Amino acid sequence: xSGISDTERxxxxxxxxxxxxxxxxxxxxxxxxxQAFIDDSDDDVTSPIPLPNxxxxxLSRILDYLNNHHRFRSGIEKxxxxxxxxxxxxxxxxxxxxLKALILAANYLNVKDLLEFLNQTVADxxxxxxxxxxxxxxxxxxxxxxxxxxxxxxxxxxxxxxxEQD
Amino acid sequence: MGILFSSTYAxxxxxxxPTLADLPESCVASIIGYMDPPQICKLAMLNRTFxxxxxxxxxxxxxxxxxxxxxxxxIFDQTFQNNHxxxxxxxxxxxxxxxxxxxxxxxxxxxxxxxxxCISSKGLSITGxxxxxxWNRIPTEESRFHAVAYLQQTWWFEVIGEVDFPFPAGxxxxxxxxxxxxxxxxxGRRVCNTEHVHGWDKKPVRFQLWTSDGQYGxxxxxxxxxxxxxxxxxxxxxxxxxxxxxxxxxxxxxxDCTHTKGGLCLDSVLIYPSExxxxxxxxxxxxxx
Numbered sequence: 176x177s178g179i180s181d182t183e184r185x186x187x188x189x190x191x192x193x194x195x196x197x198x199x200x201x202x203x204x205x206x207x208x209x210q211a212f213i214d215d216s217d218d219d220v221t222s223p224i225p226l227p228n229x230x231x232x233x234l235s236r237i238l239d240y241l242n243n244h245h246r247f248r249s250g251i252e253k254x255x256x257x258x259x260x261x262x263x264x265x266x267x268x269x270x271x272x273x274l275k276a277l278i279l280a281a282n283y284l285n286v287k288d289l290l291e292f293l294n295q296t297v298a299d300x301x302x303x304x305x306x307x308x309x310x311x312x313x314x315x316x317x318x319x320x321x322x323x324x325x326x327x328x329x330x331x332x333x334x335x336x337x338x339e340q341d
Numbered sequence: 342m343g344i345l346f347s348s349t350y351a352x353x354x355x356x357x358x359p360t361l362a363d364l365p366e367s368c369v370a371s372i373i374g375y376m377d378p379p380q381i382c383k384l385a386m387l388n389r390t391f392x393x394x395x396x397x398x399x400x401x402x403x404x405x406x407x408x409x410x411x412x413x414x415x416i417f418d419q420t421f422q423n424n425h426x427x428x429x430x431x432x433x434x435x436x437x438x439x440x441x442x443x444x445x446x447x448x449x450x451x452x453x454x455x456x457x458x459c460i461s462s463k464g465l466s467i468t469g470x471x472x473x474x475x476w477n478r479i480p481t482e483e484s485r486f487h488a489v490a491y492l493q494q495t496w497w498f499e500v501i502g503e504v505d506f507p508f509p510a511g512x513x514x515x516x517x518x519x520x521x522x523x524x525x526x527x528x529g530r531r532v533c534n535t536e537h538v539h540g541w542d543k544k545p546v547r548f549q550l551w552t553s554d555g556q557y558g559x560x561x562x563x564x565x566x567x568x569x570x571x572x573x574x575x576x577x578x579x580x581x582x583x584x585x586x587x588x589x590x591x592x593x594x595x596x597d598c599t600h601t602k603g604g605l606c607l608d609s610v611l612i613y614p615s616e617x618x619x620x621x622x623x624x625x626x627x628x629x630x
Contacts (some may be wrong), residue, residue: 318388
């Protein structure tokens with residue numbers, strides 16, 4: 176490791192489309208995959224690090240999220256409120272397709288906090304939706320026979336028809 | 342969750358639509374963990390993969406009350422096998438489980454996993470209940486216990502109850518479920534006889550709640566709104582340690598002997614997590630404090 180202070184150093188990342196992003200090393204630390212690559216390299220990483228699974232749109236969003244969160248955390252007052260507001264807007268700004276794409280990118284780059292936030296967001300999206308909607312969302316096929324479905328419905332009866340309330 | 346970083350550069354087409362096949366298992370598990378139990382059961386219907394993921398023990402362990410081992414020991418007898426999945430344990434705890442020869446019922450609210458309890462009028466100590474001049478037990482389908490205690494008239498109204506149970510840690514609210522007037526059915530329609538209802542507007546009733554660790558609450562309230570079931574809030578208590586039994590004692594009294602009172606149906610006492618007062622519609626209008 177060189178003697179240059181870590182917070183000054185910039186890392187360059189290259190997306191699938193070839194776009195280059197300059198990222199402060201303090202931010203790069205949150206991209207654990209990238210950080211692992213840096214740690215494993217014997218010399219200082221000077222050339223752009225290619226990210227073969229990450230597209231410009233996703234990396235841009237991830238860096239936006241991280242930059243904002245770092246900014247909130249270093250602020251003094253009302254960080255929680257502002258962060259919550261930012262997170263809500265961030266979640267709303269994406270279509271379902273973009274949300275899923277972002278999860279894949281965040282998972283690949285191993286951005287823990289963002290990933291948890293995105294998982295929670297997906298959970299909120301599918302919370303009260305029908306089985307059909309959720310199947311569509313995840314792009315999965317129903318592999319049950321009608322008999323099996325019936326049996327499953329009975330098995331799960333307790334969760335829907337529980338104790339009557341007044 | 343270390344992902345091996347590959348430096349081989351392979352151009353990929355933009356994902357047209359990411360599917361479950363692309364979402365890593367840990368993400369799916371995390372998403373499921375954020376859902377409430379009824380929704381998780383719905384997810385089991387998606388396909389076999391989801392069914393397996395949604396049945397995972399660690400998912401249901403997080404929904405169970407932390408003291409579920411103690412609850413199992415208290416509620417179920419020895420025939421309850423030890424090798425049930427956490428999901429099965431949750432499902433069983435969500436049923437209306439009977440205690441005290443059916444005089445108490447205990448269950449987990451299926452969405453939140455919080456514990457609720459209901460004590461029948463038979464499980465309460467009602468002064469003078471055996472004197473048919475004052476009290477009668479009448480069968481009704483409007484009670485979980487299929488019968489309520491009906492007070493025709495008395496000078497001394499006193500109802501006392503006790504509970505000794507390992508409530509999970511949290512704050513609970515106690516309610517009396519009461520009906521002024523006697524309801525019945527005539528030609529299939531509900532009718533209510535309020536001719537015996539009297540005295541409740543003269544002086545308020547008094548509620549008290551004690552716990553063995555020194556908590557105490559007391560309040561007063563006039564009983565009103567005849568012909569419908571009302572929940573009267575008697576008090577709150579807080580449990581810190583769910584691994585030991587919590588002992589509480591509570592009472593509802595109106596012992597001012599200058600006037601009689603009557604025409605009251607006492608169904609049961611209910612104990613709910615205090616946060617239910619804000620979310621459950623039937624408790625929104627609970628009267629008293």
